[in-house]
Amino acid sequence: MxxxxxxxxxxxxxxxxxxxxxxxxxxxxxxxxxxxxxxxxxxxxxxxxxxxxxxxxxxxxxxxxxxxxxxxxxxxxxxxxxxxxxxxxxxxxxxxxxxxxxxxxxxxxxxxxxxxxxxxxxxxxxxGRHDPELDATVVPATVAAAYCIAGTRRIVVTDHAIKLLQPRQLAAVLAHERAHLAGRHHLLVGWATLLAGAFPAVKVLDQLREETRNLVELLADDRARRLVDGSSLAGAIALLGRASPSGTLGATGGQALARVERLLGPPPERxxxxxxxxxxxxxxxxxxxxxxxxxxxxxxx
Amino acid sequence: MRTFGDLESLVMDRLWNADRPATVREMLDTLASERQLAYTTVMTVMDNLYRKGWLTRELDGKAYRYQPVSSRRDYSAELMRQVLAGSGDEVATLLRFVDSMTDQEASAVRDALLDRRRADDHDS
Incomplete structure (x- = not known):
């Protein structure tokens, strides 16, 4: 040939x-x-x-x-x-x-x-102050939020979030964030972002990036669900995802609802x-x- | 034993609480009740904070008076702005547990949870 x-x-x-x-x-x-x-x-x-x-x-x-x-x-x-x-x-x-x-x-x-x-x-x-029991950094803020910082081992929770969540819900949130760090999810998201950013004309790469972002959340949910439980995690999504006073920044586009419905259903089989x-x-x-x-x-x- | 970074955080905390400028000597006295620290240690910490842009200082007689550049609330707001902007950002450095929902989505989530709870109550 x-x-x-x-x-x-x-x-x-x-x-x-x-x-x-x-x-x-x-x-x-x-x-x-x-x-x-x-x-x-x-x-x-x-x-x-x-x-x-x-x-x-x-x-x-x-x-x-x-x-x-x-x-x-x-x-x-x-x-x-x-x-x-x-x-x-x-x-x-x-x-x-x-x-x-x-x-x-x-x-x-x-x-x-x-x-x-x-x-x-x-x-x-x-x-921030390190909370040894939570193994996370607690910061004062008017927003209830939890996140991890890619490329570090740092998980951050605001004091407002701690007040709002029940202990099991907080444990589920932390398990979710730990799963992101342990699974190095930021590398996958970063790779997809690199491809989508380098070749903006190729629409399938935009899709790859969106799906990657979405799927790593589901993966972290599954891990947190095994370690804590699904309904605590769903409850935490409802509480921490509540419309923030700052407006429409970072709207989920329906992803939060999909996660909650999935968590309330039967657990996925491996x-x-x-x-x-x-x-x-x-x-x-x-x-x-x-x-x-x-x-x-x-x-x- | 606290690390150096912890001392920076402690000094900032005291300055924010005091709400007025302080010299190294005054800070040493404020901290004396809980910590035995050398004058030079506190001086180094405050000088570092000045260099990093957390504190401003003014010469008062022979000593500098230090005060925070911004309030605790302002810094916290900056931190959260980065977090909230994260999802719209090209770079996914901050992986947030859940983004903010619209009112409509939030109420749909609430309904889903309520339905589930009702179903559970019904079963038991």
Whole structure:
């Protein structure tokens, strides 16, 4: 198979996965029932499509070795020189474009993250007090809120939230935040944010970011539910999510209600067939682009 | 044993409560009832806070009088603004337990909880 066919196959595959995956993965049967599975499949699908595009670009570039002035014995390889040169240029431009965009966005996100994190730590050092029993930092505030700071081990609760919540509800909130930190959820959210920010024209990446944000909440809910209980957690969402006096900032877009309804229902089962399905699907998603790129010779480049 | 950061927090707390500027000597006296600290320790802590922008100071005779740049309430408001802005922000540094709901969503959540409680009461 020649380079052009490979490139067509790979880009066709990427486009298909990027189009089909969101439809399959947004089905209500999947994500609320097994958020971990949905999260893994989202990232495997997008990663697979990205890998296919990357391989297509590398194919275009690597075809340059057939050029007569690179390797004289391949004179009559049958690939026209002009097309090969055009392919080389396109491949290089695409790779450079993706690398630049991702680096720029990555640096911007990292700078913003450091700024917020450092200012938070600075303010908390003076305003907050560590509560050894809760293993969290308590700060005085007029808002009832709880959060964790990505990239640290810090969980923060306002004194107002402590007053408002019952002990079990508070324990559930803390378990939820601890699950975020233990699961390093900010890395997944950060990765999805990087992709969506680097390629704003690709709408499926916006979806990936939103789903990632949503699914890590469900994952943390499940963990808190196992450690405390679902209705305490649901009660805490109702109390801490109450419309804040500051107005419409950070509206949940219905996510809080969905979380509460899910927590009041039966607990999700952690089944091993689901894990086997996950392993199989992930392997296929990662393997297919490689298979397509090396078909039929078995040689990748 | 408190760490250095804890001392900063303690000094700020006392200055906010006192609501008037204080010299290092005065702060040492205020803290004396609960802590035995060296003059130089308190001086270093207050100087650090000045350098970090938490305190302003004015020369009064031979000693500086220190006072907080802003109120505790103002700093707390800044902290919370960052938290509330977090979800709209591109960078997800602060993972908040739950974002603010609209009134409509809040009442739907309340109804869901009430229904559940009623169902539980009915069962038992």
């Amino acid at each position: 020649n380079v052009a066919t490979h490139v067509l196959l790979l880009t066709g595959y990427a486009a298909t996965v990027a189009t089909v995956a969101p439809h399959v993965l947004s089905r209500p049967a999947l994500s609320p029932r097994s958020p971990g599975l949905a999260l893994a499949l989202w990232h495997a699908s997008i990663g697979s499509a990205g890998l296919a595009l990357g391989l297509a670009a590398v194919k275009l570039v690597s075809a340059a070795r057939y050029l007569p002035f690179v390797r004289s014995e391949h004179h009559d390889h049958g690939i026209p020189v002009v097309e090969t040169l055009a392919g080389l240029a396109i491949g290089l431009v695409l790779i450079a474009f993706a690398a630049t965009r991702m680096t720029k966005t990555g640096l911007r996100i990292l700078r913003g993250h450091r700024k917020t994190r450092d200012r938070q730590m600075e303010l908390l050092a003076v305003l 089944s091993s067939p689901a894990l086997i399905a996950l392993g199989a699907a992930t392997s296929i998603l990662i393997g297919l682009p490689l298979l397509l790129a090396s078909f039929p010779s078995g040689v990748l480049f």
